[in-house]
Amino acid sequence: MAIRDNAFSWSMSRSTRLAECPRAYYLQYYLAHGGWDPSAPPEVKEADLLKRLKTRWMWAGIAVHDTIAEVIQAIQKGGWIPAEEAEKRLTERMRADYRASNNRRYLADRKAAALVEHEYKEGVADTTWQALYQQSMQNLRNFYAMDVVGKLRGLSPQQWLSVETMDTFDFDGTPVHVVLDLAYRTADDEVVILDWKTGKTKSSDYQIQLFCYGYYARSRWAAAKEPIHLEIAYLYHREVERVGFADAQSVEGEEYIRSSILEMKRRLVDPAVNVAREEDFEPLPEARRCGGCNFRRICERKGILKNLPPAPPYGRSSWSSARPAAAPSSPRG
Numbered sequence: 001m002a003i004r005d006n007a008f009s010w011s012m013s014r015s016t017r018l019a020e021c022p023r024a025y026y027l028q029y030y031l032a033h034g035g036w037d038p039s040a041p042p043e044v045k046e047a048d049l050l051k052r053l054k055t056r057w058m059w060a061g062i063a064v065h066d067t068i069a070e071v072i073q074a075i076q077k078g079g080w081i082p083a084e085e086a087e088k089r090l091t092e093r094m095r096a097d098y099r100a101s102n103n104r105r106y107l108a109d110r111k112a113a114a115l116v117e118h119e120y121k122e123g124v125a126d127t128t129w130q131a132l133y134q135q136s137m138q139n140l141r142n143f144y145a146m147d148v149v150g151k152l153r154g155l156s157p158q159q160w161l162s163v164e165t166m167d168t169f170d171f172d173g174t175p176v177h178v179v180l181d182l183a184y185r186t187a188d189d190e191v192v193i194l195d196w197k198t199g200k201t202k203s204s205d206y207q208i209q210l211f212c213y214g215y216y217a218r219s220r221w222a223a224a225k226e227p228i229h230l231e232i233a234y235l236y237h238r239e240v241e242r243v244g245f246a247d248a249q250s251v252e253g254e255e256y257i258r259s260s261i262l263e264m265k266r267r268l269v270d271p272a273v274n275v276a277r278e279e280d281f282e283p284l285p286e287a288r289r290c291g292g293c294n295f296r297r298i299c300e301r302k303g304i305l306k307n308l309p310p311a312p313p314y315g316r317s318s319w320s321s322a323r324p325a326a327a328p329s330s331p332r333g
């Protein structure tokens with residue numbers, strides 16, 4: 001079956017998916033496309049459902065990100081959310097999400113939380129959920145203890161550039177999607193882009209993602225060559241790591257994106273209209289993540305997994321990106 005997507009675009013998460021497993025990439029970005037339509041074929045609806053699943057670590061990281069975004073948006077409007085109130089919101093959010101996912105409300109409601117662990121009945125111990133919740137709360141408390149909060153409270157309205165904004169920039173004619181956690185301008189006219197990380201692991205894997213943010217910022221806010229600073233805020237460690245956006249990095253980042261786009265297009269039946277075939281996206285045994293993959297039900301049913309060598313330990317690839325793949329999650333409440 002040939003599947004047509006609406007438009008080709010590039011993002012770091014898309015590139016990561018392809019590097020981890022081309023088959024997962026096909027299922028997520030091509031077969032699942034249009035699964036929201038009630039008249040879509042059953043296999044498209046199934047892929048769309050599985051595509052929406054999050055691991056408990058991703059889910060917890062998103063819950064913390066969203067709560068922090070609420071606090072920052074309040075600051076941006078000149079207000080404030082005390083830590084106790086934010087903790088209450090995070091607790092209620094995680095409890096509600098957990099219950100909704102456990103009851104599989106996501107089958108009827110596309111916006112409801114959908115966890116891999118519930119869809120695949122993985123039987124995670126209560127103590128594991130509790131530990132994940134506790135770490136999420138700790139991340140939120142650490143956020144309040146970081147200097148950056150004081151800095152943000154001191155910004156004038158004109159210094160705010162972006163909070164959790166999804167946007168697109170053009171790269172050699174291809175739309176590139178970015179979601180910036182936070183961007184602001186300092187009193188010295190420097191642009192600072194800050195990205196929250198909720199996992200325990202510090203990593204150098206974020207370089208391309210940060211390059212995309214810098215590239216976007218250069219075209220959007222800093223055309224006149226003001227310095228751009230890219231910062232990773234590791235909530236678990238209560239540390240901020242600063243990386244410059246320099247020309248040398250630009251060359252490396254541009255080369256990465258260019259070759260990634262070429263690799264994606266090389267696999268298409270017709271790149272001009274973004275048409276893909278399943279058979280052109282074989283599983284990649286040495287990089288696959290079958291044990292924790294959203295789509296393993298489809299691959300098991302088709303007998304694909306039994307033809308592959310045993311899976312390597314589940315973990316992150318060298319091009320792992322943005323959202324937390326190794327953080328904590330929530331309470332059973």
Ligand code: SF4
Nearest residue numbers: 021024283290293299
């Ligand atoms: S289950 Fe394995 S082979 Fe199938 S899409 Fe996922 S990672 Fe790829």
